[in-house]
Amino acid sequence: MHDYLVRAVAKDGSFKIFSVLTTSTVEEARQRHNLWPVASAALGRTMTAALLLGTNLKGEDILTIRVLGDGPLGAILVSANSKGEVRGYVQEPQVHLPSTPKGKLAVGAAVGKGFLHITRDLGLKDPFTGSVELVSGEIAEDIAHYLITSEQTPSALSLGVLVETDNSVVAAGGLLLQLLPQAEQSVLDTIEKNLSKLPPISSLIKDGETPEDIINRVTEGIEVKILETKPVCFCCQCSRERLENLLIGIGKEEVSSMLEEQGGAEINCHFCSERYTFDKKDLENVLIKIESQGKKKDD
Incomplete structure (x- = not known):
């Protein structure tokens, strides 16, 4: 049932x-x-x-x-x-x-x-x-x-x-x-x-x-x-896209540190225990998006 x-x-x-x-x-x-x-x-x-x-x-x-x-x-x-x-x-x-x-x-x-x-x-x-x-x-x-x-x-x-x-x-x-x-x-x-x-x-x-x-x-x-x-x-509302936005939100310095020290990142959702893995390429793309947002603000 x-x-x-x-x-x-x-x-x-x-x-x-x-x-x-x-x-x-x-x-x-x-x-x-x-x-x-x-x-x-x-x-x-x-x-x-x-x-x-x-x-x-x-x-x-x-x-x-x-x-x-x-x-x-x-x-x-x-x-x-x-x-x-x-x-x-x-x-x-x-x-x-x-x-x-x-x-x-x-x-x-x-x-x-x-x-x-x-x-x-x-x-x-x-x-x-x-x-x-x-x-x-x-x-x-x-x-x-x-x-x-x-x-x-x-x-x-x-x-x-x-x-x-x-x-x-x-x-x-x-x-x-x-x-x-x-x-x-x-x-x-x-x-x-x-x-x-x-x-x-x-x-x-x-x-x-x-x-x-x-x-x-x-x-x-x-x-x-x-x-x-x-x-x-x-049902949990978490998603890879939402967590990527979270990474963007924490800023360039923090993401760069993850990239240099760990070569990637793993984020675990507290609500549903779903694990999201971001490898080196993923974090590099996040940094590109952070920089792109910074340029838009400057414009």
Whole structure:
């Protein structure tokens, strides 16, 4: 089954609800970054959250989540766009911690204490960034706290990543429900009751349930309307051309030094671990372009 996201709304206008399947997306991140289980869970949850929060992005809008904890994982950085594309990395991908007493991956301990920053770049002059202190390091609880504190949006968020003994990701996904001002108490009571019975998202997905099935579980007894279904995937915007422009941007002196000392350059994209090699001839061409740009400025 391909990964996809479902966006729906209560027919009485009391809430918005989104659910997403991200198993293949998180597994690709695991393979690209050679993640160990705790890192897979932490990065996978953050990527899933970025897709859920980015459902209303348009055009060239970008949403970025930074989880900056003091735990052994270090920083987690994820960005998503309006096309349902997400990318991300964790600073220390090979971290092992003992499981929690309940047998769960110790994501909270691996993330540690620190801050969560969410930036919405909507193409305006200044992107909006909201920040909150991490409350648990478990990602879902932290982002729900952010939504209530920074955006004043009462929300229920559930994220799950299930990792097999061979380190592969066998199930991943999430659910986000956001209450609207006109929500009546009876609706709140029904949602609360349904959420209390909801099994872990990852176990539902492993058993074959779809985003629509998960939405139906949470909204049992309430009429909802599906507004959109769209594919999601791991996708990085890096390219050889962009990195060549980066080399041009660092200037003649720096590129000349690379040429003389190393005879070339290798650039690794943090987001997707793709490696780009620039040999001697490539760097000589970069220097020609730098000089050409300098002459245009002088003219």
